Amino acid sequence: MNKKHSRRAWALITAAVVAPCVAVLPTEAATMPFKDIKNSGSEAELYKAVSELYGLGIVFGTTSTTFSPYQQLTRGEAAYFLAEALKLDTKNVENPGFNDVPTSHTYYGHIAALAAQGIIQKGTNYSPNNYMKRSQMAKILTLGFNLQQATTLSAPFADFTEDVETNQYIQTLLNYGITEGTSSTTFSPYMDIGRGQMALFLYRTLQKNDNHLYIISVE
Structure with missing residues (x-):
């Protein structure tokens, strides 16, 4: 099949709820301009996330050729x-x-x-x-995408915050598989989040989120 005709066409159907429209991840990643992320090994998912989000205009680099994924956001x-x-x-x-x-x-x-x-x-x-901060990230993603908030805390983190609501935002992202702890017993809620981490979390949220926008693949 000709490559041009084998590309998928995306049909978008909005859900019957009043909520912000969210971006749709493309079937093919845009040209990746950033040279400081490798498309292999432990950075493969990060590369894909930054590439596709950049193509959508959601994220930007620190220069025309660097994203600085480990720089604080x-x-x-x-x-x-x-x-x-x-x-x-x-x-x-x-x-x-x-x-x-x-x-x-x-x-x-x-x-x-x-x-x-x-x-x-x-x-x-x-x-x-x-x-x-990581805890702030959990809050804005939960509220921004109207994720179903956790009502109980099941994570074995000894460093949950003193604020119950904040802990629920953290647990929400854990339930969705968007993030994980910095160790088996810590979440590090007051640790600064990196630019690459935020790109990853946004990418995963867009992939998992189905409350606002459904995607149908048509050959």
Whole structure:
């Protein structure tokens, strides 16, 4: 069969719920411009995740040829990644009133869009240059994709936070198989998350999420 005609055509059917539309992963990865991730061994899944998310405009590199997967992710970058994955309107937004996120800020539209959806809380500051923590990542992914939240904690982590709701977000991602602990008994909720880790978690969430968008493959 001719390669051109063997490519899959994707038909998209939205679910009958009121929820943000989410991005659809392409059948073929876009050309990967980043040279600091290998398409082999332990980085193979990361390579695929970054390649496909980059092709969708969800993630971006630190330069034209580097993604810096092990560099800490800022809260501003996290807002961009998630808002783009959810296909939120980042132009027509209401100012959430963060003192440290003026309308001229690079990530203003993305941060404002998440605040409007209740994915991040409005307040005095957002701290866009601070690093995103693993527990914070669990919260924004759970809320952003309307994942079915865990009601009980079954993970054997001795370092769960003191906040029950935060622990439920962590358990939710564990239940979905989106993330795992840093060891058999620790989750490290206050550890900074890396750019590559966030790309992986977003990619896995998009693959597992079926509450908003169904994908049908047609030959």
